[in-house]
Amino acid sequence: MLKAQDIPVKELILSALEARKKAYTPYSEFKVGAAVLTAELRIYTGCNIENAAYSPGICAERTAVYKAISEGCRKIKAIAIVGDKTGDSISQYAFPCGVCRQVMREFSNPEEMIVIVAKSCEEYQLYTLNQLLPESFGPENLI
Numbered sequence: 001m002l003k004a005q006d007i008p009v010k011e012l013i014l015s016a017l018e019a020r021k022k023a024y025t026p027y028s029e030f031k032v033g034a035a036v037l038t039a040e041l042r043i044y045t046g047c048n049i050e051n052a053a054y055s056p057g058i059c060a061e062r063t064a065v066y067k068a069i070s071e072g073c074r075k076i077k078a079i080a081i082v083g084d085k086t087g088d089s090i091s092q093y094a095f096p097c098g099v100c101r102q103v104m105r106e107f108s109n110p111e112e113m114i115v116i117v118a119k120s121c122e123e124y125q126l127y128t129l130n131q132l133l134p135e136s137f138g139p140e141n142l143i
Contacts, residue, residue, distance in 0.1 A: 007037065007116075010121045011035075012116060013035070013080045013082065013116065013118045013121050013124060015043050016034050016035040016045065016081060016082045016118065017033055019034060019047045019060065020032060020060070020082055023048050024050055025048060025050050027052070029086040031047070031048065031084065032048040032082065033081075034079055034080065034081050036068050036078070036079045037078040038068050042068070042071075044068040044073070046060045046061065046063025046064030046066075047060045048060045048063070048083075049063065061097075061100035061104065062099070062100050062103050065100075065103055065104060065107060076107045076108040077108070077112070078113065079114075080116040080117075080124075081117050091119065092119070093125060095132070096115065098133075101132055101133040102136070102137075104133075105129060105133055110133060110138070114126055
């Protein structure tokens, strides 16, 4: 079991900040970057990608998670998320939407998974997924 102090927080935040630069957000101009840490200690990044039809768009968090899953990594240990309106500075914390929280739930232990919301490497908050998605429904409910 990976403990919170074993999570490379700054590396994840820096990776999320870099991913944010690639976001495609011509409509909302709200750029988000995410970096996922898998059980194999690999980092996968993602950015949000908008679409003129709106619903085909995808959040940065799901992009990063799905990239990890598509490469065979099925267990997510942590995720860092950064987001704000277009520009380099980040003045707010960008929390994952409900759909992203449920996707993270599918591929993690919600009591252990760490969610990092950050403005910078020095200014961030840590949560467990269970704190952000209490009383959640997961695969074990279907057994």
